[in-house]
Amino acid sequence: MAKWKRSARLIDMLKQLLARPHQLIPLTYFAQKYSSAKSSISEDLAIIDEVMTREGYGLLETVTGAAGGVRYIPKLSLDQAKAVLDDLCVQLSNPERILPGGFLYMSDLLGNIDLLEQIGHIWATVFSEEKIDVIMTVETKGIPLAYAVAYYLRAPVVIVRNEYRVTEGSVVTVNTVSGSSRRMKQLSLSRRSLPEGSRVLIIDDFMKAGGTILGMMELLSEFKAKVVGVGVMVDSPANVKLVDSYVSLVKVTDVDIKERKIRVELGNFLDLGGKKYEKN
């Protein structure tokens, strides 16, 4: 096998690193594929890391030793994150979103691939130092967000169902009161979907009192799983918050149906996620 030129190596390595964020790739794999010395591979990685860091794409993390290698850690810079979420605030405050009952139409945003990818990147930055085994969400609108994060954190997704489905096999079910629909809701999770002791990141699109999130936490305790983080896209004021610790991206503080005005501001991701952002 012919030796690869540096330019070709850089392209191939970057492609592979980007395709598998948070996964360790041994340097020997690259050295063998390119018939190159490990020292050349290390130089290549330094070049890639320099550009990635400078352009705010993330960074490469090198692990030394026999089981060592390199992994891509996606990190969006604070400035980029703020730009994405400022734009989300503007979009959410469009009065055409107001539905009867003061609900907001958001399905277009949850279908927008560019936005989802950026939100996934932000959450992956905020939660980058947690060891996460599984990302959990509830059908239906949380699903696009959960997968957006999962692509960056490279963890599998489990979906909590609102109704029993035969295709889930045996399930564990809890009851919860949804704040938005003000009715009892069942949350079911397939028995075989989650190994005991899993470390779980909960993701959802919208949170008011947090009844659904609390229900998911109760469900997880049935699986002896540990909640390592909660992320919601849109936070909304409530008299009582049932969940203490969560990361919200934006907050809808007021929907005035009569005046047709929506007030939206940045969520608490800066406070809670600030530590992770300082490093960039």
Place this chain on the structure above:
Amino acid sequence: MAKWKRSARLIDMLKQLLARPHQLIPLTYFAQKYSSAKSSISEDLAIIDEVMTREGYGLLETVTGAAGGVRYIPKLSLDQAKAVLDDLCVQLSNPERILPGGFLYMSDLLGNIDLLEQIGHIWATVFSEEKIDVIMTVETKGIPLAYAVAYYLRAPVVIVRNEYRVTEGSVVTVNTVSGSSRRMKQLSLSRRSLPEGSRVLIIDDFMKAGGTILGMMELLSEFKAKVVGVGVMVDSPANVKLVDSYVSLVKVTDVDIKERKIRVELGNFLDLGGKKYEKN
């Protein structure tokens, strides 16, 4: 602004191209960002294209003229696609998947990010020559697959709901008979989610007779939209197929509950998608 070195340019260009498949990036954008001549940019792109084509990642498409530029077209080679789907067949034929009634547990596969990304890549290859405005699926298990394709084809996703939800605003509803549950099912799509005349790719996880897909097609005709393709992950035998033309990745031909044996083979993607694959 200092001129960028070739190595840094290659890294930054590839990152940007990979992040936006199927989207045209003007050469002037790169030339300005790197303070480099367009001829150098073209040389860089030729290097990237060569590695991508050789390694089976896809290719770069250059559009000349004033509105020209370059775009990344993700294409998975036939060999790679077959390897992914052969492995899917092996996984699906695991008898532990058999549920009461002969249903198969597949939620773990739909939570597997690596598999989803590869399936998205395969469908993006099969449908790469269609102009697609929107990708449509139905809750719940079709959603991960629809987004997996959407990341590669860079089209927005709309989700058909089984129940009326206040957060969807006014909806159009059709009734359909689901083959798997043998009961009437409502399919609703938000009025504002789809512009008239949209070109739509339908994606779902499982198809037996095709009642749900047919229902989605009827729904689309209410929006004066055009179906440009149908992709299902798992096809299953039925006495009557209600949908003529669809691309399936794998086919479960038999589930023997007594003997606990599942027979799975490759779907029709080779016949229908073969033309697109020849080019690699």
